[in-house]
Amino acid sequence: MLETEALRKVFNGKAAVDGINLYMEKGESVGLLGPNGAGKSTTISMISSLVRPTSGDVMLHGKSTVKDPSQIRRVLGVVPQEIALYQELTAYENLIFFGRIYGLRGKVLEKKIAEVLELVGLADRQKEVVKTYSGGMQRRINMAAAMLHEPEILIMDEPTVGIDPQSRSHILETVRRLNQEKGLTVLYTSHYMEEVERLCDRVYIMDHGRIIASGAKDELKRILSGEETIWIDLDRPYPKLLSSLQMNEEIIQATETEKGVKLIVPKGARILASVFQEAEHHQVQIVNVNVQTPTLEDVFLHLTGRKLRD
Amino acid sequence: MKSVFLLQWRRLYRAPVMLVFLVLTIVFVSLLAGANSENKLTVYTFFDSALTDEGSDAWLEKLNEAELFEFREAQEEEARQAVFAGEINFAVQLMNDDYRLLVAADDPNRFLLENYVNQVFAEELRLREAEQQSSGGEIRTSVEKYMADPPLQAVTTSLEGEGSFKQEGQLQVLFGMSLFFSIYTVLFSLMNIAEEKRGGTWDRMIISPLRKWQVYLGHMTFCFIVGFAQIVLIFLFFHYVFGFDLGERYGTMAVILGCYTFAVVALGLLLMGLVKTPQQLQAVIPIVASAIAMLGGAFWPIEVVTNEIMLAVSKGMPIFYGIDALKGAALYDRGLSELLHPISMMMLFGVACMGIGINLMERR
Numbered sequence: 001m002l003e004t005e006a007l008r009k010v011f012n013g014k015a016a017v018d019g020i021n022l023y024m025e026k027g028e029s030v031g032l033l034g035p036n037g038a039g040k041s042t043t044i045s046m047i048s049s050l051v052r053p054t055s056g057d058v059m060l061h062g063k064s065t066v067k068d069p070s071q072i073r074r075v076l077g078v079v080p081q082e083i084a085l086y087q088e089l090t091a092y093e094n095l096i097f098f099g100r101i102y103g104l105r106g107k108v109l110e111k112k113i114a115e116v117l118e119l120v121g122l123a124d125r126q127k128e129v130v131k132t133y134s135g136g137m138q139r140r141i142n143m144a145a146a147m148l149h150e151p152e153i154l155i156m157d158e159p160t161v162g163i164d165p166q167s168r169s170h171i172l173e174t175v176r177r178l179n180q181e182k183g184l185t186v187l188y189t190s191h192y193m194e195e196v197e198r199l200c201d202r203v204y205i206m207d208h209g210r211i212i213a214s215g216a217k218d219e220l221k222r223i224l225s226g227e228e229t230i231w232i233d234l235d236r237p238y239p240k241l242l243s244s245l246q247m248n249e250e251i252i253q254a255t256e257t258e259k260g261v262k263l264i265v266p267k268g269a270r271i272l273a274s275v276f277q278e279a280e281h282h283q284v285q286i287v288n289v290n291v292q293t294p295t296l297e298d299v300f301l302h303l304t305g306r307k308l309r310d
Numbered sequence: 311m312k313s314v315f316l317l318q319w320r321r322l323y324r325a326p327v328m329l330v331f332l333v334l335t336i337v338f339v340s341l342l343a344g345a346n347s348e349n350k351l352t353v354y355t356f357f358d359s360a361l362t363d364e365g366s367d368a369w370l371e372k373l374n375e376a377e378l379f380e381f382r383e384a385q386e387e388e389a390r391q392a393v394f395a396g397e398i399n400f401a402v403q404l405m406n407d408d409y410r411l412l413v414a415a416d417d418p419n420r421f422l423l424e425n426y427v428n429q430v431f432a433e434e435l436r437l438r439e440a441e442q443q444s445s446g447g448e449i450r451t452s453v454e455k456y457m458a459d460p461p462l463q464a465v466t467t468s469l470e471g472e473g474s475f476k477q478e479g480q481l482q483v484l485f486g487m488s489l490f491f492s493i494y495t496v497l498f499s500l501m502n503i504a505e506e507k508r509g510g511t512w513d514r515m516i517i518s519p520l521r522k523w524q525v526y527l528g529h530m531t532f533c534f535i536v537g538f539a540q541i542v543l544i545f546l547f548f549h550y551v552f553g554f555d556l557g558e559r560y561g562t563m564a565v566i567l568g569c570y571t572f573a574v575v576a577l578g579l580l581l582m583g584l585v586k587t588p589q590q591l592q593a594v595i596p597i598v599a600s601a602i603a604m605l606g607g608a609f610w611p612i613e614v615v616t617n618e619i620m621l622a623v624s625k626g627m628p629i630f631y632g633i634d635a636l637k638g639a640a641l642y643d644r645g646l647s648e649l650l651h652p653i654s655m656m657m658l659f660g661v662a663c664m665g666i667g668i669n670l671m672e673r674r
């Protein structure tokens with residue numbers, strides 16, 4: 001349905017997006033995962049015909065949208081990363097305007113507004129000025145404004161940044177329902193891997209303007225199938241233990257966590273005995289040990305050597 | 311385009327900050343021109359001890375036929391004090407057949423005063439002389455009768471037509487101030503564009519089926535109408551409430567205002583192309599507005615400027631042509647064909663600014 005071909009965008013001589021190929025089939029829910037500055041928003045801007053690619057193309061049903069954006073503009077709904085609403089107007093007035101620019105008028109518009117307000121659960125507060133809303137409520141109206149014209153494809157750019165857990169799960173649940181019950185095609189961008197894990201069938205992992213891994217969730221995790229993660233909580237931070245663990249040939253990766261250290265090791269390696277030995281040697285108290293199968297976060301860490309969030 | 315246009319009205323309704331400039335204009339014009347318009351200059355008048363009560367009353371009555379001055383009876387001491395303290399600029403001492411002026415500062419009106427008092431005295435003394443010689447009392451009445459329908463009349467009109475000095479002063483203030491404050495209204499309204507670009511609603515419009523020119527046009531039409539309406543409202547207010555005489559060329563004045571407002575809207579687009587953030591724009595607007603107004607002669611008539619460079623610079627300001635053309639229409643009854651020059655200069659300015667401005671904005 002939608003496809004990008006070697007999409008590239010250069011800002012001031014630096015490539016923010018560097019040759020992205022991705023595709024979405026009808027009814028799919030696709031995740032775009034990557035840390036801040038990876039180039040996710042820029043990619044979305046190019047897909048939504050807001051920014052002209054330096055090179056490459058975006059195809060909708062096999063037709064270039066760079067040459068003629070009119071088609072994609074009608075079928076695309078974009079929830080921007082920033083809250084793009086008129087703060088001094090009421091939610092209702094905002095929705096009237098964003099409906100009108102898609103050509104909706106009169107009764108049809110009223111009906112759609114009632115629908116999307118119901119969807120985001122703010123029907124009872126529509127006559128209030130947006131400024132007075134909480135961050136989470138603003139995010140929900142931000143999303144509602146992109147849904148008025150019944151888009152076939154919904155693109156969401158980090159729609160849950162900085163909001164309360166209640167609004168967050170409301171948004172996630174809404175997106176999941178739209179995708180599964182209404183068959184809406186969704187491109188969900190985030191740097192929260194647990195959101196992407198929950199919502200998306202297929203995931204692209206982005207870093208430094210490139211896609212570093214892609215596939216169904218399980219496929220991606222299989223990258224790490226030969227590995228497991230061991231969380232070790234210590235009674236206090238102890239850098240010397242960390243560095244000696246990092247020296248250990250058998251351990252793939254050792255990183256510091258809030259409570260202690262985290263190790264990625266080959267599956268089945270009998271590593272714990274030597275870890276306890278090291279702890280004994282450095283006179284550190286181990287308070288908890290937890291062995292886990294990998295998450296997308298671990299995949300990212302594995303591929304880049306960095307965490308998604310700093 | 312219409313939805314963008316209508317949206318701006320809704321936003322204005324929710325946050326009517328622009329009314330500030332409407333009110334400010336009215337306040338300024340009232341202070342500078344309106345309040346003064348009916349006031350006469352007060353002249354404290356005291357009498358020489360040789361003068362009888364009837365004599366002094368007669369002089370006072372005669373003098374108070376003046377249009378420009380009000381002669382008010384006062385004690386000598388009081389009058390001298392007031393002039394000395396600068397509370398009033400003139401006092402006059404009347405004697406039986408002569409007068410003395412007491413002038414505080416180098417007030418240009420003192421010549422008018424002197425002329426006037428001199429004329430009244432000369433006339434009266436000549437009449438008295440004639441009365442004495444003809445021994446009969448009828449000469450005064452017959453002269454009065456005669457003067458009511460004189461065989462020869464000298465009427466003074468200026469080359470430029472019938473616009474009086476006072477009217478010109480009033481209109482200078484009215485035109486200058488309303489065109490000046492409308493710059494604020496228009497530029498601050500245009501800031502909506504800059505804010506939308508920063509806030510992301512602009513992007514929302516661009517990725518919708520709306521065309522970019524529709525978005526621009528919607529904003530510009532709004533700014534144009536707000537600026538235009540503000541000036542028209544102020545003109546109407548001063549015409550109907552304070553009785554300012556704006557002549558009869560209403561259509562011509564509307565065209566002039568339209569061209570002027572267009573030029574200001576275009577100037578706003580240019581500014582937005584030049585600065586990066588709404589904050590910068592906010593800082594630049596007052597500077598630009600007052601610079602234009604000062605250089606273009608909104609605060610004082612450009613005729614008082616003698617510096618060649620300043621005069622040359624004023625020719626680059628749309629407000630200069632706006633005031634010039636408005637005065638032409640209101641004071642000297644000029645029509646569109648006679649005002650083609652200032653009108654086309656404003657249009658030229660507008661087209662140039664808009665072209666450069668939109669180009670600069672779109673390049674980013």
Ligand SMILES: Nc1ncnc2c1ncn2[C@@H]1O[C@H](COP(=O)(O)OP(=O)(O)O)[C@@H](O)[C@H]1O
Nearest residue numbers: 011012016034035036037038039040041042043
């Ligand atoms: N308009 C722009 N001008 C210059 N650089 C930009 C612009 N937009 C984004 N960038 C740069 O491109 C990179 C990718 O940004 P972005 O797409 O916003 O990343 P993400 O959304 O993944 O956090 C960043 O380094 C950012 O600084």
Ligand SMILES: [Mg+2]
Nearest residue numbers: 040041042081
């Ligand atoms: Mg982003």
